[in-house]
Amino acid sequence: MIETTLSCPCGSGLTFTECCQLVHSNQGKATTAEALMRARYSAFAVGNIDFLYNTFHPTTRRFQHKDAIQQWAQENKWMQLNIIKATFSTVEFEAHYLDSTLQVQIHHEKSTFKRQGNLWYYVDGR
Template identity: 40%
Template sequence: MGVILKCFCGANKSYENCCEIYHNNGGKTITAEQLMRSRYSAFVLAKGTYLMQTHHKSTRPIKEKKAIVKWAKSVQWIKLEILKSSNDTVSFNAYFIENGITDVICENSKFVKENNVWFYLGLAQN
């Protein structure tokens, strides 16, 4: 029996049974947390189209797509840590190594659901 590697997002499932499903269905997740996890995996895999597609049109940085993909490929992603998740807000830490230095993105993200589809909106206001 082979070893099943956990998904990049840290869920106790394989990538094929987790984030790959959302990467293939255009980000149609049930919860905001699932979308956030799938976006983290998209950063790990430098899936720029998915990141733009799942970013709400009102805040989508289309002109930055190439820069985002270039940066995502230039770092080594370590792990995702979900700190708190509510209906439309997810607080997380995303650890990575850049130029040999370990760093972390600490974010409280806001999501919005339109036509039964979740989108990343941006930083949640405290």
């Protein structure tokens, strides 16, 4: 588990406990799509597979497999998140990571989120 005094993986400048960990323990703390996006990135960084799985929108969650998420989270080293543009329900971002052969990779995605009740969910990305 990550040290709680470390700065949050999402790059907010806050500590992990002041930032994405709050969302990891209570999804309702993500009041915007961007906050959920940041928490999902941090979940990759700290290996919180249940959070990643549970924050898929119910319509896309059934296509997800926890073991595949876990493999993707663990075989890469998550270096940095850049939010390029966030709207009410979309977030365009770049995730910088080292792959299993220690090559720098940049994952550029525009993600779509949906709010259901008072919770935000990740729908999909392209």
